[in-house]
Amino acid sequence: MRAGRTTSGSQTQAASIRRTPRQWPTVAIVGVGLIGGSVGLALVARRLASEVIGIGRSAASLAEAKRAGAVTRTTLDLAAGVAEAEIVLVASGVGAIPGLLDAIDKAVRPGTLITDAGSTKASIVSAWEKRRRSRRGRFVGAHPIAGSHRRGPTAATADLFDGRVAVVTPAATTPEADIEEVAGFWASLGANVVTMPPRDHDRMLAMTSHAPHLLAAAIAAATPASARQFTAGGWRDTTRIAAGDPGLWADILLDNAAGVASAVSRITTVTEKMLSAIAKGDRRKLVALLQRAKDERDALGKERDALGS
């Protein structure tokens, strides 16, 4: 991590921005699902934007987002929509983000701020940076760590980001002023902003999200249908995220291949220690490993179990 952009430093920065939230006259949101819709609802509820333009490929889901109050206007025309905005949020699956950023950049007014909400950051930021000198907009990648197993604009809530971490991931060359503006945008929605390089983000999220997803899916896929009636709460909780969209998750896992491999290997090391203790009948060692797991889990705080996923 680079100096001045460590976790604690940027949290302080974000906190000071949060005390004086900026207004965003016109915000364009590309992709009005759970995340895009929740950003829209938060902007409206907090009176942070005068206009929230919802942009999507489906008239039906745009209409749903408008009915839900997540956007004030809608359009299927990406170029026309983003041309009006001071800030553009790309809230689509990670596979589509680099292409959308290119298309958006061609249409925005020079100097328009652009951010995203993708679950991976390194490849998105580096794709932007490759053509940085010819860009019209100013892009700073982000990832609000909030979600739900529910999807779409009808699952959106104004408080989805409240007290949750939003990671802002500037490139080495991103101007401080741009970082501050994007951090201020996410902080104004209620998030605690943490700034870190894209690669650090991807490595961290491989451990906290992508590898657990892969293992949950492996457990679900390995369980034969005949065993289903013998499952209870443990299997149900452990595999819940395996119900996620296969295409969206494939893109995340493929985009963070090295991080995922390394996080799974880290988990496998612990798994093998447990299996070895079991094979040797070493109860003391096994209890110690399970206790370490319990301590980590308990440290998260049981009250967070009550929050939506």
Added chain:
Amino acid sequence: MRAGRTTSGSQTQAASIRRTPRQWPTVAIVGVGLIGGSVGLALVARRLASEVIGIGRSAASLAEAKRAGAVTRTTLDLAAGVAEAEIVLVASGVGAIPGLLDAIDKAVRPGTLITDAGSTKASIVSAWEKRRRSRRGRFVGAHPIAGSHRRGPTAATADLFDGRVAVVTPAATTPEADIEEVAGFWASLGANVVTMPPRDHDRMLAMTSHAPHLLAAAIAAATPASARQFTAGGWRDTTRIAAGDPGLWADILLDNAAGVASAVSRITTVTEKMLSAIAKGDRRKLVALLQRAKDERDALGKERDALGS
């Protein structure tokens, strides 16, 4: 599996028993935690027993069970408590069950029915069978597949077994009449009874409960404390069971060592297929594996997510 004791056969049997629930004048419950307490509450609520004697090692938790209405009387004296009962349920951790069965058998009236609620069955049943000819009681092992991350008699509910599977695991030599009586006991509490040999049970539960527990614990233990603020719903759901009691779970995993190793290996095979697809950039293969996981998870029925774990 042996003929006549297949899943569907015994379900039919259990269903017919359930229509004419038997009364159990005096039931002794050894261990009044979540499971023992819930059996007591169900017996009382369904007017199936006149007396429910709670037996434990802690006067405080026996008093709690009585206050909760889960037992009608309590005693710290195992021998005295079980001597009065027509049926004895052992609802302690698996590590303690074989020793308790020996002690209980010395004290019961000849012919007393004994069952248990342990999460593993092969070693418990085989320990009983080794001295079968000299036993006073009639033991048939069982495992109600229901639970909660909450523990103790205060977490107990009268409907914990309602519509849940209870596996009854006779030995090869167990008389049909004993199997029927124990199946009837669990069915009378609301459970759907399935009969299978102890080893089949342990192999099945390794896949649906013990291996998922081990992997959830491995994920939790492998996650550094510094990553905790970057966790969201996925990590939280996937690792929830890692908060379980390390001693109780160590005993389960050690007792089902072969089953756990084989189930983890089955899951690892899928994990490696996914990692290989990721490494090769084979999106089609990765989506297919994630889709298989989603199909298995979705098949469980989303409504069951709303039930307690």
